[in-house]
Amino acid sequence: MREILRSLADEAARDPSRAAPIARYLADLLKQAEESEGRTTPPGYVYAGAHSWSALVDDLAIEPLPTLAAPNAAPIFSTFNEPTIVKVPFDALVIGVSSWGFPKTPVPLPGNEAIAVSLLSSCAWEGRDLFSVDWELDGKTAFSSDGRRRMMTPACVATGSRKRPRPMAWTLRRNQRIGVRFRNIMNAMFEGVPDEIYEPPLLRVGLTFHALNLDQP
Amino acid sequence: MLRPTTLAEARGLAERMAQSPADAVSLAGMLAECVQNLPPEKSELLSRYEFERATLWTMVASFENVDPSNIAAPDVNVIMEHDSWVRGVCGVAIPRFDQFGTGATIADLLATIQVLDAACFRYGRNGLPFFEANFKLDDRQGFVSSGSSELLTPATLICGDGVTMAPMDWRLQKDQAIQVQIRNRLDLLSPLPPTQDQPFDIRTLRWVLVCFWTEELRQPSAR
Numbered sequence: 208m209r210e211i212l213r214s215l216a217d218e219a220a221r222d223p224s225r226a227a228p229i230a231r232y233l234a235d236l237l238k239q240a241e242e243s244e245g246r247t248t249p250p251g252y253v254y255a256g257a258h259s260w261s262a263l264v265d266d267l268a269i270e271p272l273p274t275l276a277a278p279n280a281a282p283i284f285s286t287f288n289e290p291t292i293v294k295v296p297f298d299a300l301v302i303g304v305s306s307w308g309f310p311k312t313p314v315p316l317p318g319n320e321a322i323a324v325s326l327l328s329s330c331a332w333e334g335r336d337l338f339s340v341d342w343e344l345d346g347k348t349a350f351s352s353d354g355r356r357r358m359m360t361p362a363c364v365a366t367g368s369r370k371r372p373r374p375m376a377w378t379l380r381r382n383q384r385i386g387v388r389f390r391n392i393m394n395a396m397f398e399g400v401p402d403e404i405y406e407p408p409l410l411r412v413g414l415t416f417h418a419l420n421l422d423q424p
Numbered sequence: 425m426l427r428p429t430t431l432a433e434a435r436g437l438a439e440r441m442a443q444s445p446a447d448a449v450s451l452a453g454m455l456a457e458c459v460q461n462l463p464p465e466k467s468e469l470l471s472r473y474e475f476e477r478a479t480l481w482t483m484v485a486s487f488e489n490v491d492p493s494n495i496a497a498p499d500v501n502v503i504m505e506h507d508s509w510v511r512g513v514c515g516v517a518i519p520r521f522d523q524f525g526t527g528a529t530i531a532d533l534l535a536t537i538q539v540l541d542a543a544c545f546r547y548g549r550n551g552l553p554f555f556e557a558n559f560k561l562d563d564r565q566g567f568v569s570s571g572s573s574e575l576l577t578p579a580t581l582i583c584g585d586g587v588t589m590a591p592m593d594w595r596l597q598k599d600q601a602i603q604v605q606i607r608n609r610l611d612l613l614s615p616l617p618p619t620q621d622q623p624f625d626i627r628t629l630r631w632v633l634v635c636f637w638t639e640e641l642r643q644p645s646a647r
Contacts, residue, residue, distance in 0.1 A: 209462060212434075216459035219441075219452045226448035230441035230455065237435035283631055284486055320530045327537045330544035330551045332587055336516055351482040354503025354601070358484045363550050363586040364514040364635040365482050371587050373637070375480055392518070395630045399522030404530055 208240055258299065258418040262291040262387035266311070267338060267410040269394040283339075283395060284358040290343065290386030295379045298421040303372030306362040306414040308334035310393065313408040325408050328393060331363035337393050338412050340365055343386045344379075359390060362414070372417055379418075387414050429458045481508065483636040485604035489520075490555070490629040492608045496576060499560075501601040507641040508596050512589030513559070513634060515579045517551030519610060520630035528623030536624040543613060548580035549587075554610050555579050555632055560603040561594070576607050579634075589637055596638075604634045 212233065219229040270287065273280040281287050310325035329337050339359040341351040349357040351365060367373035379385075393407035437455050441448035485500040519540065521533065547553045556576035558568045566574035568582055584590040596602075608629050618625045 212459045212462065213456075216452075216456040219448075220456040223449035223452055226452040226455075227442055227445040230438045230448050230452075233455070233459075234435055234438035234442055237431050237438060241431045241435065283488065284484075318530070320534045324530065324534050324537055327534075327541040330518075330540070331516065331549050331585065335586065336518060336550060350480055351484060352505060353484045353486060354501070354505055358486060360482055360484055360633055360635055361516050361518070361631075364516050364633055366586065368587050373586065376639075377480055392631070395518050396520060398520050398630060400533060400624070401523065401528075404523075404528060405533055 208236075212236060212240070258420060259415045260293045260295070260385075260418060261413055261415040262293050262385075262389075263411075263413045264291060264389050265411055267389055267391045267412050269391045269407050272394060272398065281390075283392065284360070286339075286359060286388055286390040288388055288390060290388045293385040293387065293416065295381060295383045295385065297381050299379050299418040300421055301375050301377035301379060301416045301418045303374055303417040304366045304414065305369045305372040305417070306333075306335055306340065306366040306412070307369070308337045308362065308410050308412040310334070310337065310407075311409045311411060313406060321405060324405055325393075328396060328407075331361070333368050334410075335363035335366065335368070336361045337391070338362055338410055339390045339392050340414055341388055342414075343388075345384055346386060359388065361392065362412075366414060369415070372415075375416075378421070385416065389414075429461050431462065434458045434462060481506075481638040481640060483508070483510075483602075483638050485602070485634045487606055487632040488630065490606065490608045490632055492611050492627050496556075496558075496605045496607040499603045499605050501603055502636060503601045504596045504598055504638075507598050508638040509641055510592050510594040510596060510602075510636045510638045512591050512637045513583050514586045514589050514637065515550060515552055515555075515557065515583030515634045516586070516632070517554045517579070517629050518631045519551060519554060519626040520628045521624050521626055522618075522628065523623060524618035524625055525620045525623035532623040536626065539613060540626060548578075549585040550583075551629075552580040552583055552585065553578060553612070554608070555629060556607045556609055557582060557634055558605045559634075560605070561596075562600060563603055576605065578609070579606075583634065592636070595641070602636065606632055606634065 215233050219226040271280045313321045340362045341359045343349045389412050391410045441451050483502045485502045490497050557579045558576050560566050568577050569575050614625050
């Protein structure tokens, strides 16, 4: 719109004989612009955060924690699980990340008490402390660390909720691949509880990047 | 240079020119300048400045198996891998259930976890009420204090829960270190030694993390 206004105004300045009719047309256009600026959502905002790319895992099982008997198990801040891949469909600005986890019914079904224990195990909004996450870009970049080594963290400190995603600013190119790793860490809380009494269940987990399309919509 | 004009001012000028062809000739140059100086459309602004302040890195101080004690756990250093801007801090503590009594059942476990759930629901998410924390920079300056001396403070007061972070604004250079100190305060829930009547108890913090959300001051780089 601004380009049209500028070229018309320049045309009027170049050819004064046409200045009056062009000015009439310009006045109409400026009036339309005034009305639309106040009334409509600007196009950029319409598309901001409209895209959600999710990594979902349906049956995320616990991994054993290292013990004296099994010292080679993955430390609590790591995992042997393969990353879930999210392929970037267009040039995009990732503006936020949120996640969610839900304990599935313990199997074999030991009754409502075990289900209640599972549901009460989370101390964070939306079950985000039941699993840990980290993500990498094209298999080589990790963004979670203590300064010496890559570290997975509970999702409740690495991601936000859908209502308030963790803000990010991550410009990605089409066809890049984000690898999201998940680990069910419910066994950390129940490490001292015998399996006969309670065995941590599978989790359904999801992590979503909220993105803005950088291509012209 | 003409000051930035408004749409209303430009429209006023154009209408005056349209009504008076004699003025149109003399005002055409002014209208061109006026339109050149219109502010950009809102859609061109796209608050990028705000996004650029957002964080990507999570720098972590991790503590495992923190026992109940009157003294703090040993400091953990978080070393900056890049020149960084620390924008906020979040925390989480995962307590560990232990069996003390004999003949324990799932009902006993449920009763104990209900206490934990009530505490977190009312007094701080992410297990933040169960530990105290303090941060220092390069082993010199404490930022959590009573005003006159350093203080270990309930994490609920100084750490965010991930949905919101506790805002910070530190610009750190590569290899600078933040020292994090914590202390287990599960004694608030379990002040007495475990007994046979109390089959399950929560005394140890299995995993505590204090995480700093940081922005790399230069272009984010691969490791």
